[in-house]
Amino acid sequence: MSQSLSVPASQERGAASPTAMSDRWFSILLIVPAMLVILVFALLPLAYALDVSFRFADLTRGRIGDFVGLDNYRAVLHDRAFWSSVGVTLKFTLTAVTLEMVLGIAIAFLIHGATAGKGIIRSLMILPLATSAAVTGLFWRYLYDTQFGLINHFLGLVGLPEPNWLGDYTIALWSVILFDVWQWTPFVALIALAGLQALPKEPFEAAELDGASTFRVLRTLTFPMLKPVLFLVLVLRTIDSVRLYDAVAVLTRGGPGTVTETMTFYLYRTGLKLFRMDYASTMAIFFLYAMLVASLFALRPLLTQFSSRASEG
């Protein structure tokens, strides 16, 4: 894959200093700082969390306590609230990501067909991506407000019912989803659009000459060629959605009740509000495990494909 940058030994000796090192040592030396950062500040804390997950650790009673074996795992695996937070997370991920993918792809096609103004359209689409979910999400509370909110004002004008967006048990999760869709649909659309614009022209011209129907072109040409890009977006969005915290924290704080309590939020509440660090660490390990399995099956093959294509090109 990578050809060496070594020069023949005779020239090397004449040119470089006497302490010239081999390619191998040079390349290892370069990655040392980054690897140190990751090992010390990412892996060590995880090892610590793993350690805590095997101990009794109630912070209200002081320090990290005794070794308790797999008891925390038993407790967490039989904890209803934990599974309900898993359920909320899955429900959120499934709906939000589906909506974002469908809408995003539709918008990409819409813009791709436009003749003028693509530049300005794209600039406007980028805006939500630049903002922090914690900041704009907070402001969405004002939009959702039952009394002063603009959304209900407009709904009222058209004569539609005016729901209690963040306070109603059946609606709160949908309000969080709507916010997420607002922020991340442009992301899907932008990348799908980039994929559409990178498609080669020839097969489509040939299909047009053959008189293939639009639907047939889409099904046999466009989507198969777009598939890698779309799948990548799907995976990236899923990974982000599963970790959802910011939007929940500023919009609903997990409520009403626990209907919008995602995994990250429940972990935060267990560890830093109820101070049961042992349960929280156990859940963190569980969460980490799920993400590693997912990254092995989804992300790895996908990015290999992209990066090998890039290095060929």
Next chain:
Amino acid sequence: MSFSQGWDTGFRVILIYVGIVFVWLGMIEPYFASRSVSVIVMNMVAVAISAAFVVRARHRFIAERRQAEAEVAALMQEDV
């Protein structure tokens, strides 16, 4: 097995082992009267399945290698 295949297999084995532990504690252990028996059986099952996975992976790598060697040999023959 090359280093790269070993790395990959090792990572997967860890994931499989941990996965078995999770499933066991969550779903199977309640059927055991004694916890220590359950943990022992669990580890035995996990070791057995992980070992089976390693053996299978090894076989696959060897087969792949043989096939690749055969292909190279066939190409050499053609050249001659």
Next chain:
Amino acid sequence: MLQRESSFAKEALRYGLIVLVLGFIVFPIAWMIITSFKPADAIMVSPPRFLFTPTLENYVHAIYDKNFLFYIKNTLFISVASTIIVVVTGSLAAYSFARYNVGDGHLLFFILSTKMFPAIAVILPYFLIFREVGKTGIGSFLGIGLDRPGALIISYTVFNLPFAIWLLVSFFQDIPRELEHSARLDGLSRLKVLAKVVCPLAAPGIAVTGVFTLIFSWNEFLFAYILTRKAASTVTVGVESFFTLQGILWGPVAAAATISVLPMLVFVLAMQRYMVRGLTFGAVRG
């Protein structure tokens, strides 16, 4: 003739839909900026008021009464510091991955999989560790500990490094090898080749990566929320401090939110061309 009419209708429909979509996308941000200029008596009213005399009182309140610039200063310091560390260590590693393929791809994937870690799984141990480190002399000397900037600089460095390495690898791969090769033949050492030949060529890519890292650090909330209280809080947490016992002060919130969002909007618009590439870790070169 008929065909032309129908295609005109189609175009009109297309642009109508696009305007609708853009309206939905831009509106919340626009409304936030509009609200930030509203006088207090035009904010908490029903129905919402669209016409009003603009005022700067919300900005005055946010900056003077709530001391919002303090959060801006913190955020700037923390994100710039972590961006510098990320860009320097990331560039070295990415160059090594792009040219020498260290670790045969496995190491690169290992680095990427740290990006998949759920942040909360790292934050809980961070909380425990920083709490202890903060009590020690070294901790207070280096500014590491709960509610100290060092804690966030470390967090953001760790969480942006994998992304930066992936993006940088894609930029380094774009640089033709021949230049480095001939520079080597001219007798430059590897380090000099990297510093004098590769870095200038990779500068745009490094800059793009830096700006992305800066944006991510600036907008980060979870780490900042858990690891800081007040002294080292960043803007995303600062906006939260506008919750008062009397309720949320929407005018000052809008003003503070606008102040904190605006620099990033400018950055992102300047970086448009690289958005797709950055957001996909360099996989899609839009």
